[in-house]
Amino acid sequence: MITEERLSIPQRATKRFFFMIGIGLVLLVAGLLIAANSGGGHGEGAHGAAEAGHHAAGWGQRLLANLWLNNVYLTGIAVVGILFVAIQYVAYAGWSVLIKRVPEALGSYLPIGGIIMLLVFLLPIIFTGHNTLLHWTDHSLHEVGNPNYDPIIAGKSGYLNITFYTIRMVAYFVLWFLFFKWLRRESLAEDLNGGLNHYNKSIRLGATFLVVFGVTSSMSAWDWVLSIDTHWFSTMFGWYVFASWWVSGLAATTLTIVFLKQMGYMKMVNSNHLHDLGKFLFGFSIFWTYIWFSQFMLYWYANIPEEAIYFMERLGGNNNHYTWIFFFNLIINFAFPFLVLMTRDAKRQMLMLKIVCIAILIGHWFDFYMMIMPGTMRGESGFGLIEIGTALTFLGTFLLVFTKELSKASLVPVNHPFLEESIHHHV
Amino acid sequence: MTSKKYILGVFEDEDVLLSAIEKTRAAGTKIYDVFSPYPIHGIDDVLGIQRSRLPIVAFFCGLCGTSFALWMQIYMLGFDWPMIIGGKPHVSLPSFIPVTFELTVLFAAFGMVITFFIISGLRPTLKVPVMDVRSTDDKYIMAIELKEGTDISKLNDLLRSNGAIEVNEKEVVK
Numbered sequence: 001m002i003t004e005e006r007l008s009i010p011q012r013a014t015k016r017f018f019f020m021i022g023i024g025l026v027l028l029v030a031g032l033l034i035a036a037n038s039g040g041g042h043g044e045g046a047h048g049a050a051e052a053g054h055h056a057a058g059w060g061q062r063l064l065a066n067l068w069l070n071n072v073y074l075t076g077i078a079v080v081g082i083l084f085v086a087i088q089y090v091a092y093a094g095w096s097v098l099i100k101r102v103p104e105a106l107g108s109y110l111p112i113g114g115i116i117m118l119l120v121f122l123l124p125i126i127f128t129g130h131n132t133l134l135h136w137t138d139h140s141l142h143e144v145g146n147p148n149y150d151p152i153i154a155g156k157s158g159y160l161n162i163t164f165y166t167i168r169m170v171a172y173f174v175l176w177f178l179f180f181k182w183l184r185r186e187s188l189a190e191d192l193n194g195g196l197n198h199y200n201k202s203i204r205l206g207a208t209f210l211v212v213f214g215v216t217s218s219m220s221a222w223d224w225v226l227s228i229d230t231h232w233f234s235t236m237f238g239w240y241v242f243a244s245w246w247v248s249g250l251a252a253t254t255l256t257i258v259f260l261k262q263m264g265y266m267k268m269v270n271s272n273h274l275h276d277l278g279k280f281l282f283g284f285s286i287f288w289t290y291i292w293f294s295q296f297m298l299y300w301y302a303n304i305p306e307e308a309i310y311f312m313e314r315l316g317g318n319n320n321h322y323t324w325i326f327f328f329n330l331i332i333n334f335a336f337p338f339l340v341l342m343t344r345d346a347k348r349q350m351l352m353l354k355i356v357c358i359a360i361l362i363g364h365w366f367d368f369y370m371m372i373m374p375g376t377m378r379g380e381s382g383f384g385l386i387e388i389g390t391a392l393t394f395l396g397t398f399l400l401v402f403t404k405e406l407s408k409a410s411l412v413p414v415n416h417p418f419l420e421e422s423i424h425h426h427v
Numbered sequence: 428m429t430s431k432k433y434i435l436g437v438f439e440d441e442d443v444l445l446s447a448i449e450k451t452r453a454a455g456t457k458i459y460d461v462f463s464p465y466p467i468h469g470i471d472d473v474l475g476i477q478r479s480r481l482p483i484v485a486f487f488c489g490l491c492g493t494s495f496a497l498w499m500q501i502y503m504l505g506f507d508w509p510m511i512i513g514g515k516p517h518v519s520l521p522s523f524i525p526v527t528f529e530l531t532v533l534f535a536a537f538g539m540v541i542t543f544f545i546i547s548g549l550r551p552t553l554k555v556p557v558m559d560v561r562s563t564d565d566k567y568i569m570a571i572e573l574k575e576g577t578d579i580s581k582l583n584d585l586l587r588s589n590g591a592i593e594v595n596e597k598e599v600v601k
Binding site for chain 1: 524
């Protein structure tokens with residue numbers, strides 16, 4: 001008989017998360033004060049010199065961009081947790097039963113993510129009429145005869161308008177959150193009642209979620225990331241953002257498992273399970289690179305101005321502001337995991353997995369930085385107190401809700417029908 | 428023509444077989460090979476078979492493929508017969524990546540297969556002795572080579588006490 005295993009979060013850890021949030025907020029406020037005092041005059045001057053339609057990026061814009069960046073990134077990790085569980089159910093997977101409580105708990109960030117996303121989108125619109133993060137929200141662009149009239153953006157207004165956008169955003173979060181709750185509810189009820197009913201129901205839920213996620217993942221990627229560069233378009237983009245989310249979610253799951261194991265939990269998870277997670281990380285790092293390169297190469301090769309502009313901004317444009325991140329992104333997200341996780345032994349060692357997971361999590365944060373910053377901050381984005389502060393605040397919040405959700409249920413799903421198979425998993 | 432004699436222990440259950448292998452090896456008997464209808468998880472460890480070094484071969488073959496592909500394209504398109512294609516520089520790395528990837532995979536795959544054939548001696552003339560046809564159906568066969576002076580009855584006892592349902596003797600002519 002397999003007994004429950006409860007995670008009890010030490011007071012110290014909770015304190016550390018709150019400390020993280022506190023430090024983050026202090027850094028953020030300090031960064032904002034410094035930016036507002038020193039950059040205020042500069043911002044005004046730049047505004048006059050900037051070409052028409054380009055807004056000089058001030059501290060407010062920088063704050064918004066950072067909130068958006070971290071929230072999109074962590075929301076992705078949260079929803080990928082649900083996706084992972086859904087895939088395991090649909091595939092009748094046995095190996096992942098012992099670890100499924102970890103991705104299952106990742107979704108707990110979704111309500112917070114949804115509220116922040118709505119606020120960051122709607123508050124600037126309520127107070128200033130449009131959101132500077134998303135260029136198309138400026139309604140003067142849609143008015144024929146207005147000097148700002150932009151026929152391309154106006155042509156997209158059937159999809160990109162504030163009402164429909166808000167409805168979509170709410171719909172994604174409600175759908176994701178509902179599936180998170182439903183899958184979680186079945187999983188917890190199974191712990192109590194056993195039997196196959198909950199398992200069969202989870203399979204149906206998982207299959208439905210795959211369809212829902214297939215549509216919403218692409219659409220949310222267009223909405224939240226692609227629409228920043230409103231004129232630009234890419235049919236790869238939904239996949240590209242998904243690949244980044246997915247590999248970050250896998251890294252987050254693996255890293256949590258390694259930490260839990262090092263704290264003495266999850267004793268039945270052995271190097272065979274880690275091996276499978278390592279293969280996932282290895283494979284999907286390559287998958288991300290494949291998608292990245294497929295998008296890049298076609299635009300580079302065709303060299304059509306309205307398409308290539310996206311990569312011009314990131315490679316040589318903006319005074320080479322993003323060039324190093326462009327290559328750093330490839331090294332840390334492809335070359336590093338590819339070379340380090342290549343051998344079987346590396347995938348079975350906790351230390352190696354830990355290093356690679358942290359690298360991937362940092363790397364894909366930079367990946368989203370590359371997607372979001374050039375379109376919102378032009379050449380004026382930075383790495384300073386604001387970036388570090390916002391990231392720390394978000395990370396602390398995420399860890400707080402995630403670990404709380406994790407501690408609410410047994411780490412071992414005691415009545416899962418494939419539990420025995422998972423315990424004896426061997427590769 | 429040389430002939431070798433083998434003692435065959437026939438087992439009916441995978442777990443019994445695995446523990447029998449452990450006990451037989453612990454008793455100091457060398458096992459020639461084990462035949463089963465399907466791959467058994469964990470049998471490599473129990474039999475003490477070393478891990479394959481084929482991945483190392485694959486890595487270096489892949490590396491050869493990468494270098495060869497890059498060298499070929501840079502030399503051909505950059506130096507031997509430079510052409511302007513799509514207004515790009517002669518040596519433009521992004522357009523070389525797909526071919527480099529393909530050749531890396533090709534070299535790694537072929538290198539691995541060829542190495543495997545050579546190392547394992549798989550060739551058209553190879554004759555494989557079939558110890559017991561039931562090992563392709565529902566029985567597991569453990570074969571122990573019979574050398575001069577081996578006590579057959581002792582082996583028989585060892586195998587039977589470890590769960591063999593039959594113990595047979597087989598002569599294989601090579």
